Amino acid sequence: MVKRVQLVLNQDISKLGKSGDLVDVAPGYARNYLIPQKLATHATPGILKQVERRREQERQRQLELRQQALEQKEALEKVGSLTIAKQVGENEAIFGTVTTQEVAEAIQAVTSQEIDRRGITIPDINHLGTYKAEIKLHSEVTAQVDIQVVAS
Secondary structure, eight states: OOOOEEEEESSOBTTTBOTTOEEEEOHHHIIIIITTTTSEEEOOHHHHHHHHHHHHHHHHHHHHHHHHHHHHHHHHHHHOEEEEEEOBOGGGBBSSOOOHHHHHHHHHHHHOOOOOGGGEEOOOOOBSEEEEEEEEEETTEEEEEEEEEEEO
């Protein structure tokens, strides 16, 4: 049985682990590729303490981000409904469609909070009416907002 080597990764490596992970690899892989490319370092007690400290800082940062996302969710739910004005044609059909950018701008106008448009999911909106949009604020926090499309 070949002895494995314990290393701490300096960068994310697909199919192996993320930065700061403790991994067991073959000695040749460590000696010939990971260490010379500075992708990993040998696992010493001092380095393990540094990794643990970094992990704790990252965990604290994630908790703060989640708390901010919960506060944003409360602010969005207080607003209730957003109104977006579009030009209307026949049968209450709007010209074009409502985009995530327009929803993000409406949110910013009402709550003065900047929301990333890539986190907004809306159905295809081609007619006047009320629609639900889902906004992903954090990996664990999503908010729902009503969008009212009216004639301009």
